[in-house]
Amino acid sequence: MKTLVLQENRVIFTVIKQRAYHYVNVQDGEYAECQKEDAIGVFLEDKNMIVPTEYIFVDVEDIPDGVVTGKYCYAEEDGFYLDPNWKEPPRTPEQLDEAFNEMNLHQTEVELDVDFRLSNLELNLHK
Incomplete structure (x- = not known):
């Protein structure tokens, strides 16, 4: 199982290991793990990057061949589909x-x- 990281418009930003992320804020000039409501971003562990808290995290069993980040969107009710703005x-x-x-x-x-x-x-x- 993997976790999709979706932009607010449902476009796939990246794919990470299942639930390999945590919410962070800044304490004493360093990023520190925190609760979602106190977060300024979300740290993606296997990508070593921080994304906005508005991004959406969805667990999926499988990603079809040909699905590319930035080109495809995902919605639980529709599955994977080509970004209409691509x-x-x-x-x-x-x-x-x-x-x-x-x-x-x-x-x-x-x-x-x-x-x-x-x-x-x-x-x-x-x-």
Whole structure:
């Protein structure tokens, strides 16, 4: 049996040994085990990392072949399913170039919007 660590949106963040985690807070500058209600995070023992307390921990018997962290979600009523927001990463130079162009276009749009808003503020045209 394994424990799934799910983000709040049910996307699988990682998989750990069954119940290999504990809640922690900070005492005297060090992480210390504590009760859930006092925790600032959850320490994953076999990953040696701390995740937010909002993450969800679910024990499962088995993980189907092909299920990948970050790409799949899990809900007890639905089982494993593909994250509806998942996009395949670029695999060819052309796809990579297209992805960079999309990011640059978005960044340019944001910069233009910020410039427009600042200009309006400078000219006292804001409402």
